[in-house]
Amino acid sequence: MNIFSFHQASDVASAIALKHSSPSTRYLGGGTNLVDLMRETIEHPDTLVDVSHLSSTIEQGPDGRLSIGAGVKNTALAANDIVRAQFPLLSRAILAGASAQIRNVATVGGNILQRTRCRYFYDNAARCNKRESGAGCDALEGFNRYHAILGASQSCVATHPSDMCVALAALDAEVVLDGPEGQRRMALRDLHRLPGDRPDIETELKPNELITSVEIPSHSFGQRAVYRKVRDRASYAFALVSVAAMLDVDEAGTVRDVRVALGGVAHKPWRALTLEGRLKGEKATAENFRAAAEAELADAVGLRDNMFKIELVKRTIVAVLEELKGEKA
Ligand SMILES: Cc1cc2nc3c(=O)[nH]c(=O)nc-3n(C[C@H](O)[C@H](O)[C@H](O)COP(=O)(O)OP(=O)(O)OC[C@H]3O[C@@H](n4cnc5c(N)ncnc54)[C@H](O)[C@@H]3O)c2cc1C
Structure with missing residues (x-):
């Protein structure tokens, strides 16, 4: 014990x-x-230091920026009226994760810093560089259906499991960190690291830093949003791949703005900046969506059991953007 x-x-x-x-x-x-x-x-x-009650408010500033306390429960965040009306991507992503019972107690800070669900990480009899730096990685030759296709290394092919973080990455969220040296903020998409040769170092947090809140800027096209999670079971399952997307198309059918982030594909929520750059100013057509998805996945590498994810994520991107292009402001 x-x-x-x-x-x-x-x-x-x-x-x-x-x-x-x-x-x-x-x-x-x-x-x-x-x-x-x-x-x-x-x-x-x-020692455990319970921080769940320290910051549990959701407030919107005059500029539309939303501030979410790190102690806000996942259920409360998904059900919040402002979130549902102005940031539906976030609400939908949270509701796609875990179960109602888990969401009732899980906090925003804990969701962001939850550890990978790689089964070799959870198995003390397996080799895992995350648990013990330099030990090796049994997932490389093992059952790796759920593992990474982007940004992985020979040291680690684990994925970050959070649905909520995929939406936060697409929404340009920032995390507010408090630590011994004061307060600082960081883009959510820069918080989690790729594994490299030190997969045991998972974030850019400094020692003892605490996530105290998350901030999301207002988005003029935030209502045109889809979170699609592809998984082995319809509920209570982690993503094989997921796509969080927002799309703004003008009257001429040209992409004015777009945000896409991917889940289930990397050691961190994967913001699809290459895809976004390719699509802005282009016609919103299935061909252009596919070409942009191809460019984003150009460096993807599959393992024995997860090769299918490369095509799956491209098709999911195209399907989501096709669905969004028909939506009106
Ligand atoms: C059966 C099951 C199914 C699940 N399915 C999904 C799913 O489909 N999608 C999904 O996204 N998630 C899923 N989850 C994961 C679930 O969302 C997380 O367990 C939950 O969000 C973690 O939040 P928590 O507050 O309980 O974190 P905790 O367990 O309390 O903490 C997690 C980590 O965060 C650290 N931490 C907590 N708060 C802070 C803070 N404010 N600052 C710094 N560090 C902090 C802790 O030290 C710990 O390392 C599932 C979980 C289970 C058990």
Whole structure:
């Protein structure tokens, strides 16, 4: 049995100070991922600092920018009136994830920092460079249907499992971080790292930094949004691939603006910047959508069991953009 102590932080400063007190201290949101990992003896914190109640408001500024406390529950965020009306992509992505019971306790901060669902990461008998740097990766030659096709390395082919983060990446969200050296902010799409030769270092967070909120700028075409998740079961399953997209097409049928992010394909939510650059100013046709998807996936590499994902994600991109181009402002 692993003995650990539990603290409920009274404010951000005391949470950071408590975390600083021991290297194996972990922040605790809803615990739906961390407690599982403790049960499976993958994580062994000696102290848990509950931060789930520290920041649980959703506020919109006069410029339309939405600020979401890191402690906001996934259910509350998906059901929020402003989110549903102005940022439906976010609401839809959250509702595509996990189950109602899990979403009721899972927090925004915890969702962003949830660990991969790679089965070799969860199996203490398997080799995993994420658990033990330099140990090797049994997923490379193992069952790798759910694994990465973009930005992976010989050290790690795991994917980031969050649906919510895919929408946040498409929406140009920023995370607000508080730490011993003060507050800073970072684009969500820069927070998670590609694995390289250190897949155990998963984010750009500095030691003891706490996510305190997430901010999303207003988008003039935010209502024209689709989140499509392709999975093995209709519910309660992680994505094989997912596509979060927003599209703005003018009267002449030309793409004025577009945002696309992909899930289930990489160690991080994958913002499709190549695709976006290719499409802006072009006609919104299936041929152009396909050509842009081809360009985005040009460097994709499949493994034994997930080669199909490369074509699947291209087709999903085209289907989603085709659906969106018909929608009116
Ligand atoms: C059966 C099952 C199915 C699921 N299916 C899906 C799915 O389809 N799609 C999907 O997206 N997710 C899915 N999930 C994952 C679920 O969304 C996550 O477990 C949940 O979002 C994690 O949030 P939490 O608040 O419980 O995090 P916790 O478990 O409390 O924490 C997760 C990590 O974040 C850290 N942390 C928490 N809050 C902060 C903070 N404010 N600042 C810094 N670090 C912090 C913790 O230290 C820990 O490392 C599933 C989970 C389960 C168990």
